[in-house]
Amino acid sequence: MTNESDRRREARIRFESLRLPFQGIRQEDSLGFQYVVMDFSPQGLQIAVPGWVSAWEKLLVGDVIDFGIPFRSGVGTTGHLGTIRWLRWQEEAREQYCGAQLQPPGPYGEPGAIAVEYRQDGARVVLDGSRSLPELAHATFRDSELLKKSLLINLDHLLPFFQRVTTDRETYAELRDLVLDDIRDRVTAHHARLQEWARATGAGPAERFPLPAGFDLEEFRQCMESEIPTVLFRLTFEGELVLRYLEEIKRVEQRLCRNFNTIVLVNVLLLEDGG
Numbered sequence: 001m002t003n004e005s006d007r008r009r010e011a012r013i014r015f016e017s018l019r020l021p022f023q024g025i026r027q028e029d030s031l032g033f034q035y036v037v038m039d040f041s042p043q044g045l046q047i048a049v050p051g052w053v054s055a056w057e058k059l060l061v062g063d064v065i066d067f068g069i070p071f072r073s074g075v076g077t078t079g080h081l082g083t084i085r086w087l088r089w090q091e092e093a094r095e096q097y098c099g100a101q102l103q104p105p106g107p108y109g110e111p112g113a114i115a116v117e118y119r120q121d122g123a124r125v126v127l128d129g130s131r132s133l134p135e136l137a138h139a140t141f142r143d144s145e146l147l148k149k150s151l152l153i154n155l156d157h158l159l160p161f162f163q164r165v166t167t168d169r170e171t172y173a174e175l176r177d178l179v180l181d182d183i184r185d186r187v188t189a190h191h192a193r194l195q196e197w198a199r200a201t202g203a204g205p206a207e208r209f210p211l212p213a214g215f216d217l218e219e220f221r222q223c224m225e226s227e228i229p230t231v232l233f234r235l236t237f238e239g240e241l242v243l244r245y246l247e248e249i250k251r252v253e254q255r256l257c258r259n260f261n262t263i264v265l266v267n268v269l270l271l272e273d274g275g
Contacts, residue, residue, distance in 0.1 A: 020267055021053045023221065023260045027064040027081070030230050030250060032257070033057035034221075035098075040071065042078055044085075044101045051094030054218060055225070059084050059098055067100070068257035070265060079105040080258065137210040137266050138201040144224065144259045145198045147252050148191035151228070154252075155184050158245050162237055175236070183227050190223040210266055217267060224260040226253050 021034035024047075034053035038046040045067065049056060059065070063084045071078050082100035089096055131139070159180055197220075200212035230246045 020217070020264050021050075022264055023055070023068055023224070023257050025066040025068070025226075025254060025257050026057065026059070027066060030226060030253065031057060032225050033059075035067075038097070040069075042102070044099065045069070045082065046097065046099050049096040049098065054221065056094075059087065059096060061085065061087055065100060066254050066257060067102075068254070068261045069102075070258050070262045079103045080254070133210045133266060133269060134201065137263065138198065140259050140262045140266075141194060141198040141201050144256060145191060145194040147256050147259070148187060148194055148223075150252055151187050151249060152184070152191060154245055154249055155187060155228075158233075158242070159184070161241065161245075179229070179232070183229075186227045190227070193219075193223050210270065211263075217264070220263060221260060224256045228253075 019036060021036055023032055024035055025032050032055055033049065034055045035047040035049050036053075038048055040046075047067075049059065061084050065082055065084065066080050067082055069078055069080055079102045082102040084098050084100050086099045087096060088098075159176075162180070163176075197212050197215070201210070228249055230249060233242065233246055
């Protein structure tokens with residue numbers, strides 16, 4: 001239900017064309033999920049979580065979500081974090097509709113995160129004009145590749161540290177064989193794929209097609225999603241140093257979420273232009 005106090009009283013932009021799913025992250029457990037934007041304003045948004053998305057999650061009132069919104073509003077930077085204020089559930093379609101209040105943006109700049117602005121121009125998302133669509137796509141792939149590389153560096157520090165601080169060697173050996181080695185292998189593979197896309201979009205003339213040949217958005221989503229179970233690590237390993245590494249990993253994953261949503265918007269702009 002929607003309480004009167006939860007209703008936004010500011011003008012909203014409805015997005016009829018934004019039917020490609022965005023990625024969000026629930027802050028409590030760092031769980032990623034997909035959603036569709038229904039309408040947006042600088043202080044809030046309405047989303048749908050349809051049953052057909054690949055990464056489905058049931059949300060609750062009070063959940064704090066990083067929506068990874070790469071919009072620039074007419075009044076400046078838009079915050080990425082929001083709190084779910086109301087829910088409406090459709091059982092047959094296994095679909096949720098949610099309203100969220102956005103928090104003000106944080107004090108630190110996030111290069112590459114705010115890529116587009118919104119305005120009511122036939123309900124279109126419009127590139128801000130500071131760079132072309134191919135330049136935006138290449139910068140996003142390049143930033144994503146570097147972010148995945150930073151995750152590998154963090155893992156290279158964390159995994160030997162886990163071995164040193166673990167008192168139960170047998171349990172650690174099982175965890176390494178079942179979880180840790182697989183995590184590093186997946187991050188390595190995803191980093192290599194992102195590197196391929198960054199190189200593909202960085203070559204050629206400025207008017208080149210913005211996305212790599214044969215680019216698949218679902219494959220991209222899998223490369224960008226979290227491979228690292230930070231909640232499991234928090235429960236298994238103690239210590240301030242571990243927490244610092246996990247917080248850095250969380251920040252990197254939030255930036256990857258925004259980059260994924262930026263490439264979704266590149267797809268939207270291509271579709272609207274008939275590309």
